Amino acid sequence: MKSFQLLTISFLLFTGFISYGQKDAKANKSKEFKVEFEQFTLDNGLQVILHIDRSDPVVAVALTCHVGSAREKAGRTGFAHLFEHLLFLESENLGKGGLDKMSARIGGSGANGSTSRDRTNYFQTVPKDALEKMIWAEADKLGYFINTVTDPVLAKEKQVVKNEKRQSYDNKPYGNNFSVINSNLYPENHPYHWEVIGSLEDLQNASLQDVKEFYNRWYVPNNVTLTIAGDVDVKQTKAWVQKYFGEIKRGETIPKMEKQPVTLNQTKKLYHEDNFARLPQLTLTWPSVYEYHPDSYALEVLANYLSTGKNAPLYKVLVENKKLTDQVGMFQYNSELAGQYMLNVIAFDKTNLNDVMNSINEAFKNFEKEGISQQDLNRIKAGQETAFYNGLSSVLGKGFQLAQYEIFAGTPDFINQDVKNILAVTTADVMRVYKKYIKDQHFIASSFVPKGETNLILKGSTLATVVEEKIIEGKEESFDASIVATYEKTPSSFDRSVEPAYGNSPDVVLPSVWKDKLTSGLSLFGIENQEVPLVQFQLQIKGGMLLENKDKIGVANLLSELITKGTQNKTPAELENAIESLGATIRASATDESILIQGNTLAKNYAQTIQLVQEIILQPRWDSKEFELIKQSTLSQIQQQKADPNTIARNEYRKLVYGKESILSNNRMGTENSVNSITITDLKAYYNQNISPSVSNFQIVGAVSKAEVNRSLSALNKNWKSKKVRFPETKIADAPESSKIYFYDVPGAKQSVIRIGYPALAATDADFYPADIMNYRLGGGDFSSQLTQELREGKGYTYGIGSSFDGTTTKGPFTIYSGVRSNVTFESVKLIKDILEQYGPLFTANDLDVTKGYLIKSNARAFETMGSKLNMLYEISNYNFSDDYAKQRENTVKKMAIEDIKNLSKKYLNTNKMIYLIVGDAETQLKKLEQIGFGTPILLNKEQSHK
Template sequence: MAIRSTLIAALMMSVSSCAFINTTGNIPATNETPSSVVEEIASPLPGGIELVESFTPAEGEIGIPYTKYLMPNGLTIVLHEDKSDPLIHTDITYHVGSGREEAGKSGFAHFFEHMMFQGSNNVADEEHFKTISEAGGTLNGSTNSDRTNYYETIPSNQLEKILWLEADRMGFFLDAVTEEKFENQRETVKNERGQNYDNRPYGLLRERVGEALYPEGHPYSWSTIGYIEDLNRANLNDLKKFFSRWYGPNNATLTIGGDIDKTQTLEWIAKYFGSIPRGPEVKAPEYIPVTLDADRYISMEDKVALPLIYMSIPTVYARHPDEAPLDVLMSIMGEGRTSLLYKNLVKEGLAVQASAGHGCAELMCNFTLLALPNPASGKSLSDMDKILRDSIKEFETRGVEDDDLERVKAGIVSGMIYGLESVSGKVSQLAFYETFTGSPNYTSKDIERYSNVTKEDVMRVYNQYIKDKPAVVMSIVPEGQPDAIAAPDTWTMYERTIPEEDNTEELEVRYATDDFDRSIKPAAADFNPTVKLPDMWTSNLENGVDILGAINTETPTTALQIRIEAGERQQTLDNLGIASLTANMLSEATEMSTNEELSNRLAKLGSSIGISSGARFTTITVHSLTENIDETMAIVKERLLHPKFDEADFKRIKEQTLQGIEQRKTQASAIASGIFTLLTYGQDTPSAHPSLGTKETVSAITLEDAKNFYADHYTAGAASIIAVSDLSQDELTSTLGALSDWTGDNNITPPSFNYPTLEAGTLYLIDKEGAAQSEIRIGKRALKYDATGEYFKSGIMNYPLGGAFNSRININLREDKGYTYGARSRFSGSDVKGLFTASAGVRTDATADSIVQFVNEITGYYENGITEEELAFTKSAIGQSDALDYETPFDKLGFLSQIVTYDLPEGFTDEQSEILQNLTKEEVDALAKKHLNLDDMIMVVVGDKAVIEDDLKALGYPIVELDYDGLPIPAPQRPKLD
């Protein structure tokens, strides 16, 4: 196909002009004012809303059209129209994160993210989740050091309801906060910390580095989640004061994008947000440079399989003029397979992982280097420390090459374009830019500042910020190996100074006055979003490979997958892991090119190629700007048809795989899920074992084995292609024709299974000494996948039990009891097997009662069935969510994959909709009776046996102790009596 526009080249040379207007009406003479802007200037806006500016990208420019407004109370509004899909994404960002917290009160911003979902004056507890789920939407919130945001994606007829919800928690929150809600969410945050920090390998890395890097009291010297002791010390009034200080409309940006009517949207915003009073004035945080007077070595022991070294050097701050050249330097040092760290550590087999980063926040950036040594190399963390420092020095002689600049610039431009593939991506970008730059129109500036980086800039920032500069160097070593650290500690954590509490400050409560009843929840708009399935087409290559494609003209991008039936099903018990090893080898050198050369070519194209194996398929996933798809496909062809199978590459991949197997044994969640699968499907079922294989099988696999697996299974006869592109069917089929000379028959071996008899009612215990949480799995073998039969209906049946956020299981264990960060149940299945699983990571001291609560909820649903209210909620939630299912190219790829994998007929989605709407309570109850009998299920618990065993025994279940491979541990021999 012909290359279309030279988009990247044009953007590297200059930034295009744009159609732009502000309230003064100054318009560049070379551009016409968009008609929508003219109408808005001519019409009075509701509620005193003021038009600030409107932007439309010029032809060939990357940018997101928007209109920005300001309310009298200071709320900034950014609207973006996108009629391509019947959905809307909303984002309200408050310019407050952990960086606004005070010493001794860490974690408040994140705590508040949780509290804001607990109801307000006119929204009941848990009603926020229920309302959006019932509307067919999704929602969440997030907090970092600099901002907190709350976001929803909804069908386009639900916008007024969302604005009512967001306004109520902005303006009518404090009076609804209770001590009970406060204590419950405090426990939830503790569970989150346990799951994501304390109980996760290397989970405390950044917290410890931040303590050593920043001076005491610096807002980045504590992690966003905060310290447990600060959370324990906090009281309800502290939280209320924090809200009153930071959560006013004048510290917020409301960004809405998608299928909106701007006039109607502004009227709703004026109605629901207009009466909310301003909060205290907010100034931009003050940047104070952070410097170190010498290297600070710190260390800790952790439940890890591999030691780790992490080096952090303070640099500048986000959007500082030197951020971009430092990012280029970071890429040269440790990003991808063209980097110095890859060459010096990973390629040589000295490390299983090595990388660099330059993470930037509002007040500080940090240049980081990381390495995990390969035990087979015999290298220590001390050796890694020296190699990292030598690699930094090597940059001086290597310097900056033209390809370095081209790779980074291409990555920036392609990343911007890929970000336009979803309305959520566009809204998030607009909200981010407005919050941190004061203008949503920063895309061009972002591209420009990277486009203008020179070789001299990179060398200058290296000398100014990195060369011979002190760093915080952290070692994390396996428990019991304190001597394995890189160097003795030279810095010790100070005793934190907790300021005395000022109890004289009065709580400021701001009240709104309305001329309407806020307690009335708005109804959905009086139209139903029309969900349009992707326009699909079928074709095939000359060698018979089938193609299923869909046209997506919203962005100039192409996404595709080549699927080969060469997955775990094709393994035997003797060669577990061969599918994964072989797939990984296709990401290495080819007969014509080194891996570094291919990676360099891909990066300069802004393309990605990922190769991975799963239960049934090995999948080659491609993402490319359409103008570069021919060159990208040439690399795909080279990797697929001409892998080199180099001995050195194989040795390195094999060692990395063996370390990955050991690393899984440090992760309680992975252990629990893996052993549950082994128990339900059986040790004799190859695909029941972890995809990486076992230590014994991987150790025995040879390079010749991988070559043979490739020759036997990587054939055109076992392959199919699914693709989504703005190209026409003929154009894309022509491009994919690059693979027409791929040959080979279909050598697929149908899987056979010999499932074990489940010891139903048994509790299997795996000891993970010192675990901060316990992982629970309850379930059994269940239905195979079908799109319109009993499996599909059972998924609907499970939704109110454990599928929705406000399901019975999650509300009980998370919201009512505070035992977990999240609990759920689900049916999962393929064409040959299926499971029902209920799962959660829970507080160690609540392990036994968590099982009791799971049992109560499953039994209660089994015996009494669904309520009429739950059935109506389920039908509404699942039925209206279709609007969100087909938006992005990868959403469409998922839909196409489902069709190909299960040979689904045309119109199956209509049949699903009909089944959903006609499903009765009697049918749901019958399914619950059939599939949720706890007498058929087993339980798996991974936790600290010394702490939880007695409580588990008190439950009365037979207990069998297993090792990390799922094999029984013999009971200790009793001493013989004389």
């Protein structure tokens, strides 16, 4: 998940992370890269890693279990991932709702977890006064959990996992590609042969006894690493860890799994006709190396060099010369036992994948002749440097990495060696690993093509095995997950049912904001932050889609793409190289209401990075070749969106919520017709009329002072001419007088994507934040919300559901969003409607306490990351919020009464004045929705639907 970077920045980053006993100031000046930590092992085998970071009053706690899908048995796959779900539900002393329920009370970031081939982790960041509670809770999950799992609980969670599989694999374009690759790359007896999520059949067959055996084998202290990073008292933390984890019994000895690299004795070519794909995709996969293998560092550079950037051999041939695709992705997917090296191309419409394959071979031959230059190697390492520090800029990021190194490299101290290994890569290493792992080596080639387009597949391909579950009406098992388990409590030396008290309440110090306005009209908003030697900034030029001609939607999007493709003085390749050589990124994008130019750079290179931003704004290149490439790429993305149920739902919902008269009803990428009609002259006209400092904000966070920022912008301020920009009135439809159901047909959809809502409030409306408070317990509070508790935890209908108010300076929608199993579409919509109707009348004092507890306590970690600080500046600059708006909101929360919530829900949650949109299989689901009571559903795409 993380990339890595160079080491030229020294110990400056880590002056706040000094070892616990270190008091000698001279030691802080050490130039050696170091992340300090303390490690110890309990008698039961639990590995504990502590790391101090006092920059914010927060602590990240991560429990990492050395078990993933690779520790499963054939026929019993998916258990590790199923456990990730089960472990959140309940334990003996946490009770029903488990850590999710506690998280809402203590102001945590939301307890979460993830499963890979080789490990499962559970993590959360909390205010430091809740640290003992978290240690108590994590220990309860590890040692006092299994008795609470019942057959109904298991049956319900199986449905949740099935929904996750449908959402992530079966109901999206190319969702089964990895399954096809891995089942052919790894032999049947290899632990990477199956997917982490497992097979639906195996999940369905899992018994309670199977689950208990898996728990007893793997969820033992001697197979777990506990990482605690943040503002902690080391002595006290050690005592708590010993108290709560110390008496959990050690499990059987777990032997280390040997590395299991694979070789192919022939190239395998496979194909699949994808129900959700609109464009052909080719993926090539070579056997590679395990995580942290010495060759992995050069392979990382090779993937970057071959595929990323204007001068990349694959980009030059496939994108620029042959125009077969808009991008090429190449990466390594390394795991503990083995690895794979992957090259992925989604080609343009009707492109023959044999042409793609021939072009890949041509690019490889070019690389063989030319190799990689030292300059390019340095450029790639500079980017790795910045990314490395970004990965360590939060306490959770540092905690993750320390645990990762402990488990897969044998020691957390490998964090200090890893970067040195990156730096040691030479140009000769890059060519060596290419010849060893790629050149003339066998591979897996998977061709995924739209239905009926097998003429595009790679020659010699055979039909891949893809298991797609049939979903039959009324065939799902029923269960009551609310039944309380009866069991004899696991004995303990003290009463574990008593939740520890809070520690001393942390003092929440809001970041200090500075502001300025330059003579050009450019407004500046900054926060100086010296924790890491990084700077993040964004230049927001207001306008975006709001300033477009309705007949040519997509101009702002195309302009944002083109503006970073060269300047008057630099070709696209030269500009790209100048940015990357600084270890920086500069990206531009369009939103509904702005064009954003966002940057991330090392503090020492900030001034040079801003010079490039200035050049981009003042001296656009208007490169016609790049413009045509961007148009083709945009058209390709629009085509892909037509096949993705979630994107279809987003685009159709915009039309319904904002209304035909509103410019905001459009997809800001445009349509195929509008994009085809746009010329480079249209982009120049938009630029000349609307790109002005008078409507721009510059927001910046990091290791840079106000004076330095002002100096860096002096030339831009002098040379960027101000102009008057006229904003037309933004029309937005009123809420419907009566509810209607709209249906978009995706034949064969395994899930129904649901959007329910209406145009509600602007972020600047007096009721916006109170309504947001009201929504917390409904659908804004993740697992503490009623929608999640009833549709996921109670019924197993969905993998995820939520609700939100999303306004800006203009009125935005209230939306409920989810993807549900297709054969419970009606049941889900009806249950959502019932929850909405009962929410206000049944809102309790406990609901209010949970809401207040979370919203007040979570302020301790509200501005920990650079991204959160940048968002704070965005809100201050766009909505005219005061610098201490977080404190003001805290007072609003404190004053909120039950009657206020009831009144707000009555005002803003009227189920009879909402838009109900379902994207799914009309043949099986449309008719039943008439029973909701809003008349016959309106089919939005009759020409594509079933007869």
